[in-house]
Amino acid sequence: MPKNSKVTQREHSSEHVTESVADLLAHQEPVDYKRSVLNVTGETWDKQKEGDEDLDAENRPAWNSKLQYILAQIGYSVGLGNVWRFPYLCQKNGGGAYLVPYLVLLIIIGLPLFFLELAVGQRIRRGSIGVWNYICPRLGGIGYASCLVCFFVGLYYNVIIGWSIFYFFKSFQYPLPWSECPIVKNGSVAVVETECERSSATTYFWYREALDISNSISESGGLNWKMTLCLLVAWSLVGLAMIKGIQSSGKVMYFSSLFPYVVLVCFLVRGLLLRGAVDGIMHMFTPKLDKMLDPQVWREAATQVFFALGLGFGGVIAFSSYNKQDNNCHFDATLVSFINFFTSVLATLVVFAVLGFKANIMNEKCVVENAEKILGYLNTNVLSHDLIPPHVNFSHLTAKDYNEMYRVIMTVKEGHFKELGLDACLLEDELDKSVQGTGLAFIAFTEAMTHFPASPFWSVMFFLMLINLGLGSMIGTMSGITTPIIDTFKVRKEVFTVGCCIFAFVVGLIFVQRSGNYFVTMFDDYSATLPLTVVVILENIAVAWIYGTKKFMQELTEMLGFRPYQFYYYTWKYVSPICMAVLMTASIIQLGVSPPGYSAWIREEAAEKFLFYPTWAMAILISLIILASLPLPLVFILRQFHLVSDGSNALSVTYKKGRMMKDISNLEDNDETRFILSKVPSETPSPMPTHRSYLGPGSNSPMEMSSAPNGRYGSGYLLASTPESEL
16 A cells, blocks of 8 residues: 555544545555445445456457447448338428438437437447436336337348348349249130239239238238248348357448448449439439428428437447447447438439339330320221321330320310320329338339349349348347347347347247238337337436436546537437427327228239228237337336335445446435545545536536546546446
């Protein structure tokens, strides 16, 4: 022990010496509070437990590099929704005008809440359960609710990866199997399959060959063995990627995060060379400014921002918890948010370049079919040859010539025009057909690719891109389950990961029966939207109003080494909670106004038909919402009435050579100090370096933080993996 320490002085002096935490930290010999007079909790010493704490504190996995971490966050946030949801919303809600509300809401909702999740994960270095137990034990149900929602989403999301795997393997043949309708023998006569003839080759292949779908959710139809095998492959891929935690998933991210950009750029270059691509892009970005005043547009933009960044799932917190404490998470939040946005725009360009080409193909087909009808009417004298403009050549009929002829016939035959059954064949009508989700990826896009030169190559690339986009998001989603559970319950990583994947595969068999697509729709529409909105609102309230925005800003300043912008103070405190509350209200109203239902494929009609969910399906739907939200009130009640311990009356301080570790659940700063020293706070020196942090509007300018020779805080000690509120 140093000769100048106050403990040594007390041995040689009769003067009263006040011992502070800083003095205790200066002791050279380790003092174990549980086996000494510093044991203030009354806990018995548990060597095994202490060893686990030390191991967890010192050996928590970390990212191999900053690039690996950024790619993981990008891979998680950039998913299938960027490719098949954002372009649809952009087209539906005003084209280029939709980008304005989206950007505004990305800045005032998406970026602040994304930064908040990154910051709490990095600061507390735990999964979602540990983070929210630390910040506000009574709201500890947030972490459990996030895990449940991740499980529900992972169940059906991996089914989509399974579908992509099926199409991927089917792409290794020429011609592509969905390019033509199958021929069936009816006795000695070969005829085209009726269901395919009445719809289209790609639609038939999707509903009949891939899904073998039943007519309604009530008709199970048994398991689809092809999709069952694909689902098994999908869960095997996820399990292998997750088996070693970030040590394995981080390496996977180098490929799964970057490969989709290579494919998108290749598709964009190829798409721009296609005839009609410019028509699609011009149609896409022609702004309909009146749409900007529609509240529905803002609601859908807010929902897309919310889900695009993966807020509330726990994956963002899980990935961030493996960072060093001084990592600049503000830069990460800004970078990932805007990469996500620009990826959506890039995907939109690709989608509408290809759909513009497809629209031109379909429009030409429409012109040819209707020109044959007109020739038939001319030959049977239903129409007079005088109605045909002299410059029109039926052997080389253009869309412009057909439209001119169509208008003349419609004017002359006004009373009997409908009986002729002629279509207008307008390019705008084809471009206005809104397609999203599976309809875009597995029907519209696949149909367009059949017209590409070397179509199997482009099909392989496209579905490999979908697999990688889905895999990146699934790794983040599963991390939202595995990280908090492993942190909280100390289960073996490999055993839990494998067990979780096997259990999810077994439960996921509901999605690979013939009616499975309808369950995917149900889970996608209802299992996550409302529970996640509530989760994110409570996250915001827990940090901004319970933990305290000023206190959180102070800790961010100490952690990052610079003061976050005042913008975040106001958004966390006021703007984001209000916007999220409005979004939640709008979502509830939308659920009430729109009767729960789904689009069923009716085999006999070869068409989609909207059906309402039966009573038992409504019960499942409501149970999903209740089950995902149940941990929130349950944990609150249990801890509010002290039915389970929240650790609020326990204080554990471990002093060891070269480091400090504290576990403080719910004590106020003043209580901590009095509890340790029985002194008022003003008499107690702080172990932290002297500095002033930004505490909100109106505070004094912060002084430069003192340099730290050993870590951020100097003095030769480091924060352990569970950080604390500063004294």
